[in-house]
Amino acid sequence: MNVLYKPSVWLPLLSLAVVLGGWELVGRSINPLLFAPPSEVIKQFSAMIESGELAAAAKITMQALFLGYFLAVVVGIPFGIIMGVFDRFGDIMQPYLYAIFSTPRVVVVPLIVVWFGIGFEARLFLVFFWAAIAISVNTAQGVRHARPDLVEVARSFQANRMQMARHVLIPGAIPFVLAGLRIGAERAIVGVIIGEMFLQIVGLGGVITQGSSDLLPAKMLCAVVVIASMGTIIVTALDMLERRFQSWKGAV
Amino acid sequence: MKTRSSREIRRDQIVGVLVFLTVWEITARFLDNKLVLPSVSQIMAAFWDLLISGELILALSESIWLLIVGLFISTVIGFILGALVARSRTAYWMLNPYFSALFATPTIALVPLVLVWFGFGFPGRVIVVVLAAVVPIMFSVASGLRDDPKDLVDVARSFGVKGELALLFRVRVRSALPVLLAGLRLAAGRGVVGMAVAETYLRLGGIGGLIKSYGSLFQTDYVFASILPLSLLGITIVSLIGRLERRFHWS
Numbered sequence: 001m002n003v004l005y006k007p008s009v010w011l012p013l014l015s016l017a018v019v020l021g022g023w024e025l026v027g028r029s030i031n032p033l034l035f036a037p038p039s040e041v042i043k044q045f046s047a048m049i050e051s052g053e054l055a056a057a058a059k060i061t062m063q064a065l066f067l068g069y070f071l072a073v074v075v076g077i078p079f080g081i082i083m084g085v086f087d088r089f090g091d092i093m094q095p096y097l098y099a100i101f102s103t104p105r106v107v108v109v110p111l112i113v114v115w116f117g118i119g120f121e122a123r124l125f126l127v128f129f130w131a132a133i134a135i136s137v138n139t140a141q142g143v144r145h146a147r148p149d150l151v152e153v154a155r156s157f158q159a160n161r162m163q164m165a166r167h168v169l170i171p172g173a174i175p176f177v178l179a180g181l182r183i184g185a186e187r188a189i190v191g192v193i194i195g196e197m198f199l200q201i202v203g204l205g206g207v208i209t210q211g212s213s214d215l216l217p218a219k220m221l222c223a224v225v226v227i228a229s230m231g232t233i234i235v236t237a238l239d240m241l242e243r244r245f246q247s248w249k250g251a252v
Numbered sequence: 253m254k255t256r257s258s259r260e261i262r263r264d265q266i267v268g269v270l271v272f273l274t275v276w277e278i279t280a281r282f283l284d285n286k287l288v289l290p291s292v293s294q295i296m297a298a299f300w301d302l303l304i305s306g307e308l309i310l311a312l313s314e315s316i317w318l319l320i321v322g323l324f325i326s327t328v329i330g331f332i333l334g335a336l337v338a339r340s341r342t343a344y345w346m347l348n349p350y351f352s353a354l355f356a357t358p359t360i361a362l363v364p365l366v367l368v369w370f371g372f373g374f375p376g377r378v379i380v381v382v383l384a385a386v387v388p389i390m391f392s393v394a395s396g397l398r399d400d401p402k403d404l405v406d407v408a409r410s411f412g413v414k415g416e417l418a419l420l421f422r423v424r425v426r427s428a429l430p431v432l433l434a435g436l437r438l439a440a441g442r443g444v445v446g447m448a449v450a451e452t453y454l455r456l457g458g459i460g461g462l463i464k465s466y467g468s469l470f471q472t473d474y475v476f477a478s479i480l481p482l483s484l485l486g487i488t489i490v491s492l493i494g495r496l497e498r499r500f501h502w503s
Contacts, residue, residue, distance in 0.1 A: 011345035011346050012345050012346065012349050015346035015347070034368065088256070088264055091265060092264050092267075092268035095265055095268075102490065103479060104460075104482070106360065106445075106448050107459075107464075107478075110464070111472065111476075113467070114287055114288055115288065193361055197364075211364070215368065217369070220365050221365070223361070227361050228357040
């Protein structure tokens with residue numbers, strides 16, 4: 001193992017102290033309101049927890065996020081399987097999905113406004129659609145990339161279709177599906193924040209926009225920290241799951 | 253599993269696009285609601301209008317310039333920090349946590365902060381692009397330079413290459429090139445998003461500003477006509493770097 005990876009507790013703590021201390025000093029000496037030193041952020045954070053503002057905002061964000069993501073999983077996996085099994089259909093769909101996936105979502109916001117309005121449905125769509133694309137594209141790839149060596153072994157043991165699916169195709173696709181779930185979750189989190197900042201100003205994204213118009217960076221930073229930790233927890237959990245099943249991909 | 257030739261796939265895709273556009277056109281004419289779904293011909297007309305009025309070219313050139321400056325700065329910063337993190341354990345444990353945190357934070361959430369702290373002139377927009385793009389570059393430089401090409405370094409030494417810096421650029425960077433390009437490709441994709449976010453947030457210049465202003469006028473045909481070049485820009489840049497990556501795939 002490389003010596004670089006030898007974990008250290010002191011170095012991150014030291015650098016945290018340097019960064020936060022420096023920020024505190026600089027922020028205080030210039031303009032504590034505008035540069036929101038850590039002490040200011042912590043004060044704001046406890047105030048927002050006490051007033052229940054943060055919990056209420058997080059609840060609104062979670063509702064759209066989890067419902068949209070759940071729908072994306074329910075729709076995305078079967079659609080991906082269809083694209084993988086009927087490979088001609090998959091090939092035809094591929095360019096559209098790729099084009100939509102690589103278009104920055106902020107520029108699609110005007111279209112979403114005319115199609116879904118600015119409320120919950122619009123946010124739900126922002127979460128659902130892009131997560132569903134990520135999940136279905138990866139699932140399709142997994143279905144197509146059944147390991148030829150295992151397929152051959154199964155054939156020579158005269159496995160029937162059900163056995164083939166049960167023992168070869170589905171286990172082979174699982175690592176890909178999990179990768180899709182992770183990428184979809186990343187997309188979903190950004191989607192809900194875009195919806196809350198650009199459409200109806202609610203939830204954690206709304207707190208950021210509100211803080212921006214009230215010129216309260218401390219408030220914005222609180223919301224940013226909550227969003228970032230929420231995203232990190234969700235993505236890390238899915239990442240661990242993905243790693244757990246990585247070996248099922250076999251040696252490529 | 254049988255595989256289909258790329259020619260067959262291409263043919264199917266072309267037929268698919270034609271069918272798709274025809275269905276769109278017919279549906280749009282049937283709905284007859286330009287606000288919700290403009291027809292393909294209306295979008296083409298809007299596109300032509302944007303093209304000959306010079307609006308599109310101007311917006312695109314602004315956006316591309318922002319992207320170039322942003323990616324250049326991201327590359328410089330990402331390279332320096334990545335090289336530090338790759339060669340020093342202290343730097344790794346002091347810097348890496350912040351970059352992981354930055355990577356996990358949606359760029360869009362940081363835009364209002366950048367607005368308050370740096371204003372929304374060109375520098376502010378460049379900062380947004382850098383925030384979006386710097387992390388993949390830094391990570392790829394760090395992982396590319398960490399694998400020590402010991403045999404190559406030994407050969408270079410015996411041919412008289414002296415000094416860590418010379419070794420870094422003449423041996424290590426070159427042997428890590430495929431990894432670095434992969435990082436640049438990821439960064440370009442994120443950079444395009446950062447660019448769009450920065451321009452859209454204040455309805456200010458560039459292709460993002462164009463889309464935002466037509467969006468607030470509810471001219472859906474013009475919105476479609478300006479989203480299209482933006483998507484193409486992103487796809488083109490990413491696939492160009494991808495091609496470069498395959499060309500230099502020597503490790």
